[in-house]
Structure formats: structure tokens, C-alpha cells
Amino acid sequence: MHVLILPSWYPETPDDVDGIFFRQQAQALQRSGLKVGVVAPLFRSMRGKPETILSANYGFDDYVEQDVPTYVYHSMYFFPRTRLDQRRWVNAGKKLFKRYVAKHGRPDVLHAHSMNHGGILAHAIHQQTGIPYVITEHSSTYARKLIHDWQRPGMQAAAEACASRLAVSHEFCTLLKREYQGLEWQYLPNILSAPFEAPVNLAAKPANDVFTFCSVAHLQPKKGFDILLPAFAEALKARPQMQLKIGGTGPEAAKLQQLAENLNLGAPVTFLGGLKNDEVLALMYASDAFVLASRVETFGVVFIEALSQGLPVIATRCGGPESIVTPDNGILIPTENPQALAEALVRLYDTRSRYAAADLRQACLNEFGERSIVDQLTRQYRAAAARHSV
Incomplete structure (x- = not known):
């Protein structure tokens, strides 16, 4: 054909x-x-x-x-x-x-x-x-x-x-x-793209001293980083053993970096700049969970990419993630709600042991x-x- x-x-x-x-x-x-x-x-x-x-x-x-x-x-x-x-x-x-x-x-x-x-x-x-x-x-x-x-x-x-x-x-x-x-x-x-479907040794994932959330997207308003940063600052008050690594470039970059500085986030938050596909893969493999607070998504490829690397995910109910995120692989929260996001960050950290990386990956491959x-x-x-x- x-x-x-x-x-x-x-x-x-x-x-x-x-x-x-x-x-x-x-x-x-x-x-x-x-x-x-x-x-x-x-x-x-x-x-x-x-x-x-x-x-x-x-x-x-x-x-x-x-x-x-x-x-x-x-x-x-x-x-x-x-x-x-x-x-x-x-x-x-x-x-x-x-x-x-x-x-x-x-x-x-x-x-x-x-x-x-x-x-x-x-x-x-x-x-x-x-x-x-x-x-x-x-x-x-x-x-x-x-x-x-x-x-x-x-x-x-x-x-x-x-x-x-x-x-x-x-x-x-x-x-x-x-x-x-x-x-x-x-x-x-x-x-799911071929690099993320390629065989990966999840048993060899590095054990981070600090629980690492990653987030990857264009730095623009619809991706909700202005919601994520205050929520992460709030979650750190309860669980200081966490860090957030953000990959991406866009028109909001300078504004978001200033927001992080105003929130006194300091070392726990790192802006990595633009990442190529293999760098996104490496970031996810080295992280413990994925989070994105989008205002609207029709799908959200980045969520299945994270799941393919064994990461539980936090997403908003913004259209697309509802078809991806379940209680078995992460947490869904409302849009425009920093408090709900802060609570989800803490909850995922506290329940991290219930998410088996190999199970998350296999379920992702089966569907996507x-x-x-x-x-x-x-x-x-x-x-x-x-x-x-x-």
C-alpha cells in the first residue's frame, strides 16, 4: 500500500x-x-x-x-x-x-x-x-x-x-x-519515537541523592511554567529533598528565570536551555519523575516519552493528558491551580515507591x-x- x-x-x-x-x-x-x-x-x-x-x-x-x-x-x-x-x-x-x-x-x-x-x-x-x-x-x-x-x-x-x-x-x-x-x-x-522505544536498562538508572523532577517544553505561556515554579517553591517547604530541571527555550525564558529568582528557588531549580532529542532522553533517564502544568494540550508526546523511561508523571486536565495519565502511572490535577500542583508534587514524592519503572515503560510501549x-x-x-x- x-x-x-x-x-x-x-x-x-x-x-x-x-x-x-x-x-x-x-x-x-x-x-x-x-x-x-x-x-x-x-x-x-x-x-x-x-x-x-x-x-x-x-x-x-x-x-x-x-x-x-x-x-x-x-x-x-x-x-x-x-x-x-x-x-x-x-x-x-x-x-x-x-x-x-x-x-x-x-x-x-x-x-x-x-x-x-x-x-x-x-x-x-x-x-x-x-x-x-x-x-x-x-x-x-x-x-x-x-x-x-x-x-x-x-x-x-x-x-x-x-x-x-x-x-x-x-x-x-x-x-x-x-x-x-x-x-x-x-x-x-x-x-512514541524510535529513540524512546529503543531498549533501555532501567535497573541501571542512577540513584539521585535528591529526588529529581524534570520538565521539558517550549517556554511559552500555554505550557504553564508560571504555575509550576510557585507550586514547586511551595512543595519544597514541605519536602526540601527535591529538585527541578527544566529543558526548553522560548519567549518566556527570561521572565521565568526572573520568577525563579524572585521565589528564591536557587539551586533546586535548573534551567537547561534548549535540548536535542538525545539530551531529552538522557535527562529523563537520569530523573525520577516528570511534571508539566500545561494550560492546553491536544495530546502531549513528552508525557509518553517520560513514561517510556520509567518516570511517573504529573499533568493537568487540559485535553490531552487525560488519555495518557492514570492512577497507575501518575497524577492528574486541574489547570491553573498552583496549590493542587504543589500537593501533587509532595504526594508523588511520598508515594514514589509504588511506581515501578519497568511497569510504567511496558504499559507505555503497549499503548503508544x-x-x-x-x-x-x-x-x-x-x-x-x-x-x-x-
């Missing part, structure tokens, strides 16, 4: 983590024996990368990454969240599709990741070619009320015409059913490992192709 992936965003470089889970899933599908390609318009943000308007690439490119042919088009969003830039993105995707098909043949199924703009593109290609498509939704824009009225008719039409609608958490399925006028959505989570997710996706593809051929 030949599957073409249409992600709404995608890593621009080998070290780029923006959309990394799309690339990881495509490569996992390729390893399973499917024929897989990727078509990805890469439009940079004027707000996020204004300096690249003159310095970065424009135009078409293609390359093979771990046996996955990848076709990209580099450009810039000049008028973000407008019909014009959506049309530019979709038109670029159509041209990439033609280039891909000319060399690799017609796919049996399209798999779009997120409605804007991958789902819109998949619908346009389907209208022209009849190729069935599957959509997996990941975007937090629904929960954050960022969908414009002008976008909804095209999104609704794409959702109605697709062969299968998937979402990465149970809560998200419920939200999307409301957003799409009662259309049903199925839960199918993101995949490559074989489980690839098998589920393959069934979706075959069902879509079979319905189309009838």
Missing part, C-alpha cells in the same frame, strides 16, 4: 522539532513495509522568523530521509490566517503532489495531519483525483478559540468527505464532534509503541482504500 502524508507543518531541518511527530510516524510506517512519501509546504512565520524573509530558502526541494521521499516548498506567510495565505499554501501543496506523483506514482491513500491546512489540501486532491484520505487532528486552535468563521465551511467540507477522522485524545474527539456538527471522531494517539500505532493506522488505510474501491 502506498500512503502519502500531508502534514500541516513539518520539520525544516534534521534538528527541528516542530512537527517532529509527523516525521517519526511517516518513518515508522515506512519501516513497517508500506510505501510512504511526504508532501509538505513549509511556510515560515513573519512573527516567529522575520529575519528569514531575505535570508532563507524559497521554492521547491525534495530529498529522501530514512527511505521516505519528502517534497517541500519553502516560502513565507505574508498575511497569516487569511484566505490568501491559505490559498498559497494549498496551491503549493497541489504542485508538490504533482511532482511527487510524477516520480513515485499515485498513492492509494492520503493522510493529512491537521485540518488547516493539510486537510484542506487532501480534500482538494481528492476532488481532483478521487484518492481517499484520512485526517488526524492535532491542533490546539480549537480549544484556544482561534478558528475564524471564514475557515469553517472549507474545514467542514473536508471533514465530511474524508474516509476516516482521527484525533489524538479522547477529550479532543469530544471537542471535535462539537466543532464539526456532530461528525464522529476516533481516538488514535501519537506514536510503534507496532501498536502502525497496526492501527494500517487498518485505517486499508479500510479507506477498500471503501473507495467498492
